[in-house]
Amino acid sequence: MSETYGVVAAIVVLGVLGLIGAFALNRALTITNPTADKLKTYESGVDPVGEGWAQLHIRYYLYAYLYVIFAVDAVYLFPWATVFAAVGVASLIEMFVFLAFVTIGLLYAWRKNVLSWT
Structure with a gap:
């Protein structure tokens, strides 16, 4: 040992x-x-102009957050679909519960007008 x-x-x-x-x-x-x-500080070979501080609208972060949610959804959904026959009906119910939570989140974002660019 x-x-x-x-x-x-x-x-x-x-x-x-x-x-x-x-x-x-x-x-x-x-x-x-x-x-x-x-x-000297530079970016892409161009001399810096301004002070370098820029505020982003919170909507961009929400888009990124929604993308992460749906990317995680795809990460779970596609492998599950490939082995669906082996895991059975209980797994089907669990996946529908998972998709229901994702759908509720999407509907909430849509109702709060997060998904519009204007």
Whole structure:
């Protein structure tokens, strides 16, 4: 039993030494020459204009949240559909309950006018 732990410990030690060696090699081979132009902030090669602070409307976050909900729905629905015959009728009822919750959320978002761009 202790031989197994010895092998695991040796692999961990070799991994840590490899990581430290990679970082040391990176530092040794990196040529740094920081100048004022290199330290200046830029985005896509364009000089920054303005102060860089922009507020987004909460609606964009709601769109992202709804996308995540429906992506998770798809992640659960498609694999379930592929093995439906093996899992039985109880699973069908559970999936309809899950879809009912998703539908109620969609109807709530639609009623609150979250889904309109204007």
